Amino acid sequence: MKRITVKLALFFIFLICISSALSFFVSTLFTHNIENEMKLNQEVIAISILGLEQKTDLSIEEIVNIIPTSMYDVRRIEDIGLMEITKEELEKIQNHEILFMSHSRFRDPTTILMLGDDYIQISLHPHNTIFKIVASRVWFSLFLYVVIGALLIILLAKRVVKPILKLTSATQEVAKGNFDIQVENKSYDEIGQLTKNFNKMTRELKNIEYLRKDFITNVSHEFKTPIASIQGFAKLLQKGNLSEEEKQEYTNIIVEETARLSNLSSNILKLSKLENQEKVEKKIAFSLDEQIRKSILLLEHQWSKKNIEFDIELDKVQYQGDEELLQQVWMNLLGNAIKFSNSNSIIDIRLNQTATTVKVKITDHGIGMSEKTMVRIFEKFYQGDKAHSYEGSGLGLSLVKRILDLCGGNVYVESKLNEGSTFTVKLPLQY
Ligand code: ADP
Secondary structure, three states: OOOOHHHHHHHHHHHHHHHHHHHHHHHHHHHHHHHHHHHHHHHHHHHHHHHHHHHHOHHHHHEEEOOOOOOOEEEOOOOOOHOOHHHHHHHHHHHOOEEEEEEOOOOOOOOEEEHHHHHHHEEEOOOOHHHHHHHHHHHHHHHHHHHHHHHHOOOOOHHHHHHHHHHHHHHHHHHHOOOOOOOOOOOOOOHHHHHHHHHHHHHHHHHHHHHHHHHHHHHHHHHHHHHHHHHHHHHHHOOOOHHHHHHHHHHHHHHHHHHHHHHHHHHHHHHHHHHHHOOOOOOOEHHHHHHHHHHHHOOHHHHHOOOOOOEEEEEEOOOEEEEEHHHHHHHHHHHHHHHEEOOOOOOEEEEEEOOOOEEEEEEHHHHHHHHHOOOOOOOOOOOOOOHHOOOOOOHHHHHHHHHHHHHHOEEEEEEEEEEEEEEEEEOOOOO
């Protein structure tokens, strides 16, 4: 991942390097050149002064008045002792050498020479400092540097801020309830990551919204059918003129439908409670094989009607967990195995323990499932095509899945249409 901080840091380091290098060149190169240029200029002036002195009868005052240019001032030094010059330098001047002095970068260059018994100083006019000369020469390049730099920074800032602006307007759309929005993303830096996560979030929100709407539709649908049937039979009973047998039949239907409604609402409540639960709360040690046997007994009413037999092989397993929740798992899986089994068939139940897990396998020889059904059976309210003729609401396996999620376990299915199904539950011994 290329970090935006690294990008910005590199960019600014690059800018600083360029600007420092430029300033360095400007200050050294130019000042050095200017100094040389001044030395030459002052030397020419000094030679002209000496030439005038030798070839003409002009007095020193006259020469000093003729020579000055717009840039340089020529003066007679009243007291050489007041000048900041060394003994060696003074000796050189007295030996008729032209002395150029520029001891520091901030001191204006000066040339001193001897004319007769007088000392002459050639220096910049007081209003003409070296700084002013450099500034007058480089101001345009500096100005260009600032303008170009500013333009580049503005362009870069726009580039950096553009995706943030896009994200801002996208979040406003989400706030209005539009979850279809996706922000185009090509970068891999932090903003790219943020955009990617934002897109993921809107997709999730869309799914949740869809599930919520779907859930409401399913719940209403599941409640509507038994209520309509109760209403219909209650009206028939209200009208009277019915035989005892008819009365008995209609009241039985009403009782069954109310039981179905009560079962449905208690399953919805259980599922919603489990979905809000983060972990298993009540952990106690109990015998898992005992629990499975007890569940089979509790379902006797259903399997005896279909003359179903059981082939049971259960290891002795001591398990620590929520007894009530796990009982629900076996009741639902065994209930389905019995419900979808053919009459006079066998249901195999196996319980095996390894060092870290327990495995429970429930195999029936019933209607089985198509591939299409298999992938959807753990969805809320889903019932397979063939299952509609059986009693049920499509919540049983959703509950099983949720309970096993909470226990750190999982459940999977193998099935063949018209041959039967095997549900395997894996539970960790420690979670
Ligand atoms: P319900 O049993 O109330 O319909 P479930 O959530 O328990 O709901 O099961 C969902 C669907 O999975 C069933 O409608 C059925 O199509 C399929 N199914 C579950 N268990 C079996 C099984 N043992 N044999 C065949 N199909 C099954």
